Amino acid sequence: MATNNIPNHKYVIETSDLEIFYGSFKAVTGVNMKIERNKITAIIGPSGCGKSTLLRAFNRMNELYAGTSIQGLVTFEGEDIYAPHVDPVEVRYRIGMVFQKPNPFPKSIYENIAWTARIHGYKGNMNELVESSLRQAALWEEVKDKLHQSGLSLSGGQQQRLCIARAISIKPEVILMDEPASALDPIATLRIEELMQELKKNYTIIIVTHNMQQAARASDYTAMMMLSGEGERSGTVIEFGETNRIFTNPKHKRTEDYVTGRFG
Amino acid sequence: MLRKTFENEIQQVKDDVLLLGSMVEQAILSSVEALKKRDVKASEIIFEKDKEINEKRFEIENKLMILIATQQPMAHDLRLLASCMEIISELERMGDYAKGIANINIRMGDAPLLKPLIDVPRMAQIGVDMLHQALTAFVNEDIETAKSIPVKDDEVDALYNQVYHELMMYVIQDPKTIERANWLLWVAHNLERVADRVTNICERTIFIATGKMEEIKSTDDEFWHNQPHQN
Numbered sequence: 422m423a424t425n426n427i428p429n430h431k432y433v434i435e436t437s438d439l440e441i442f443y444g445s446f447k448a449v450t451g452v453n454m455k456i457e458r459n460k461i462t463a464i465i466g467p468s469g470c471g472k473s474t475l476l477r478a479f480n481r482m483n484e485l486y487a488g489t490s491i492q493g494l495v496t497f498e499g500e501d502i503y504a505p506h507v508d509p510v511e512v513r514y515r516i517g518m519v520f521q522k523p524n525p526f527p528k529s530i531y532e533n534i535a536w537t538a539r540i541h542g543y544k545g546n547m548n549e550l551v552e553s554s555l556r557q558a559a560l561w562e563e564v565k566d567k568l569h570q571s572g573l574s575l576s577g578g579q580q581q582r583l584c585i586a587r588a589i590s591i592k593p594e595v596i597l598m599d600e601p602a603s604a605l606d607p608i609a610t611l612r613i614e615e616l617m618q619e620l621k622k623n624y625t626i627i628i629v630t631h632n633m634q635q636a637a638r639a640s641d642y643t644a645m646m647m648l649s650g651e652g653e654r655s656g657t658v659i660e661f662g663e664t665n666r667i668f669t670n671p672k673h674k675r676t677e678d679y680v681t682g683r684f685g
Numbered sequence: 686m687l688r689k690t691f692e693n694e695i696q697q698v699k700d701d702v703l704l705l706g707s708m709v710e711q712a713i714l715s716s717v718e719a720l721k722k723r724d725v726k727a728s729e730i731i732f733e734k735d736k737e738i739n740e741k742r743f744e745i746e747n748k749l750m751i752l753i754a755t756q757q758p759m760a761h762d763l764r765l766l767a768s769c770m771e772i773i774s775e776l777e778r779m780g781d782y783a784k785g786i787a788n789i790n791i792r793m794g795d796a797p798l799l800k801p802l803i804d805v806p807r808m809a810q811i812g813v814d815m816l817h818q819a820l821t822a823f824v825n826e827d828i829e830t831a832k833s834i835p836v837k838d839d840e841v842d843a844l845y846n847q848v849y850h851e852l853m854m855y856v857i858q859d860p861k862t863i864e865r866a867n868w869l870l871w872v873a874h875n876l877e878r879v880a881d882r883v884t885n886i887c888e889r890t891i892f893i894a895t896g897k898m899e900e901i902k903s904t905d906d907e908f909w910h911n912q913p914h915q916n
Contacts, residue, residue, distance in 0.1 A: 634757055668759050670896030680759040682688045 430499065433458045433595055433625045434479055434516075439493040440655075441471070441478050443486070448474050450655035452493075454644060456595075461617055461626045463636035463664065466646030467684065471656025472629045475646070476597050479627060480516035481509040497595075514541060517593035521600035523580035525572030525587070530555075530564050533572045533583055534590045541591045550590060557623075558586035559616045578609025582616065589624065596620065598628040602635065614639040633680060636664065643667040645676045691756050698752070698769055699824055701745045702776075706820040708738050709776050710813045712783035713879060717809040720790045720872060721802045728787035735787075738780035742773045749773075764896060768889040772823065775882045779816070782875035789868050799855055799865040805873055808844045811837060812879040819883045823890045831890040834883060835901045841880040848873040 434456040441449040449471040456462050456479075464472045474483065481502060483489040495502050502512050525533050534551045543550065551568070555561040560582040564575070572583050581601060588596055598617075602610040610632075617626055617639055630636050636643050643664045649657040660673040671677045678684045712731055719727035749766050752758065758766050815837050822830040852866040884901055892898050 633759070637759070669763060671760050677760050681762050682691070682759075684687070 431455075431457060433498065434627075435494075435496045436478075437494040437496075439475075439478065439491060439495060441474050441483065442488075442490045442492075444488040447655045449478070449657065450649055451657045454658060454661055456625060456627060457642065458625050459621050459623075460641040461621050461628060461639060462642040462644065463640035464627065464629045464644045464646060464658075465631075465633055465636045465679070466656070467679070468631075469656075470646045470648055472646050473599050474656070475658075476599055476627060476629045477518075479595070479597055480513045480518060482513065482518060482597075484509055514591055515593050516595040516597060517588035517591065518597045518599070519581070519584050519588055519601050522604055523577055523584050525575070525580050525583050527571065527573055529569045530572050530575070530583060531568040533587050537587050538590050543591070554586040554590040555583075557589055557620065558582045559612065559619065560586055576609070578605045578612060581605060581609070581613060585613075585616065585620070589620070593624065595625045595627065598626060600629055600631060603631060610635070633668075637668045640664045645671070645673070645679065647675050647679070691752075691758075691762075694748075694752055694756075695762065695765065698745065698748055698766070701741070701748070702769055702772060703820055703824065705738065705741045705745060705773060705776050706816060708741060709780045709783065710816055712738065712780055713786075713809055713813050713816075713876075716783040716786035716790075717802070717806050717872070717876075720786060720798075721806060723790065723793075723798065725791055728790040731787040732784055732791065735780055735784040739777060742777040745773050746770065761893070764893045768893050771889050772886050775885050779879050779882055782879055785875050786872050789872055793865075793868055796865055799862055799869055800851070802869075804844045804848050804851075805869065805876065808841050808848075808873060808876040808880075811841050811844070812876050812883065815841075815880055815883040816886075819886045819890070823886060823893075826890060826894040828891055828894050831887040831894075832901065834887050838880045838884060841877055845873050845877040 432455040434454075436452050436454045439449065439452040439454075440447055452475060464476060466472050477483040478491060478495060479497075483491075491503060497512065497516060501507070526536065528536060531551055534554050535547050538547065538550055552561060552565075555564060560579060563579060564570075564583075567574075572580065575583060581604075585596070585601075602613045605613065614635065617628070620626060621641075628636075628640065641664055642662065644658045645660040645667065646656050647659045649655050649659070660667065660671060660676045662672075667676060668680055671680060675684070712734065715727065716731050719725075719731060749770055753763075753766055756762075815834050818830060819834050821827070822834065849870065852870055855862045856866045888899070888901055891901075
């Protein structure tokens with residue numbers, strides 16, 4: 422995909438009147454967001470309000486589920502990622518994803534990264550790439566002496582960091598994280614959050630989380646999603662702004678109710 | 686309603702703040718009453734009872750810390766609990782002013798009052814009324830009242846001004862009265878500070894309700910510019 426790559430452009434991803442459908446069911450409606458470069462944007466909200474659906478629309482991952490479609494616009498570096506000539510696979514190279522459950526390949530730690538890089542056509546020094554990816558994911562020190570052990574032999578938190586190392590080995594610009602720490606214990610969770618602070622120097626991160634404290638601790642911006650209006654079943658972003666403000670002085674009553682735990 | 690337990694705990698903290706407030710109101714009024722009657726015994730009791738105010742403040746502070754640590758308050762809850770920290774500290778300092786007035790009465794020994802106390806008890810009453818209204822506005826998150834209370838600070842400042850000039854007249858006429866004048870000036874000064882601190886509580890109430898942190902305009906600065914010993 423040919424993009425107008427202007428690194429100084431403040432916003433990496435922008436949506437305009439975005440609607441997402443599963444068949445005829447409109448799951449997400451009316452989303453207008455600008456995702457700032459080198460920042461962490463958290464998407465919070467109750468279950469079933471479309472957080473993950475919205476996240477997956479940012480790299481066309483929804484298309485892997487049959488019958489999904491969108492209306493409106495999603496741009497990456499100023500270019501419509503849903504335009505007919507755009508290859509969704511390339512979109513997903515540039516906008517990587519880390520999932521809720523760590524999903525390393527049943528291969529060695531080394532191969533989890535090397536294999537990924539090879540199929541993406543990487544021709545450089547593989548040892549260097551493996552080391553730098555693992556270092557960026559804050560995993561190198563823990564695994565450097567057992568690179569040829571299976572990735573599945575690692576703890577849950579280490580596996581998740583391996584998945585992050587794998588995602589960044591192909592040098593994406595944006596990393597989407599869908600509940601990356603919900604299967605981890607509190608220490609492993611904090612390690613992931615610390616890692617996100619390091620990663621945002623080089624990447625833009627969008628994270629879906631059920632854990633409000635995590636959004637408050639780790640993100641720069643927070644998007645509050647809810648089902649829109651009475652009787653409607655579509656999720657939408659009801660408030661989007663600086664995390665510090667959302668958690669101290671939200672504008673919207675429903676945001677206030679959610680962040681103070683009165684929702685439900 | 687979710688978080689019923691937390692709501693109850695917040696209500697308890699508010700009740701505790703009101704209780705601390707009434708202890709302070711009582712201390713201020715009785716410290717001036719004891720001075721007016723030159724009742725040293727009563728002042729000694731007030732001086733000792735300040736410890737109870739301090740203990741109550743620490744007790745509330747501890748409850749607030751536990752709530753913040755265990756309940757992770759956000760938004761309005763967070764503003765409320767953080768502001769309570771500030772308000773109890775203001776109240777504790779007001780208690781210190783009452784203790785200071787009690788201390789002056791104790792230190793005056795047998796010396797008679799330089800003049801009968803008229804304006805000083807009036808200052809105390811206005812200050813305590815302001816405090817009472819400010820705490821009611823805090824509990825009800827009544828922004829309009831919170832904004833209107835600091836205006837009454839002008840009355841306290843005017844009375845202080847009056848007391849100051851009166852006492853200076855005594856000193857000019859008879860320099861030997863300087864120490865007794867100074868005692869009363871300190872008492873009036875403490876009461877003037879009480880009213881100022883009420884303004885801080887009103888500012889917190891507005892912050893809790895709106896999230897806006899702003900200073901309510903006080904005429905305090907103008908007061909100092911009007912002092913004869915200032916430029």
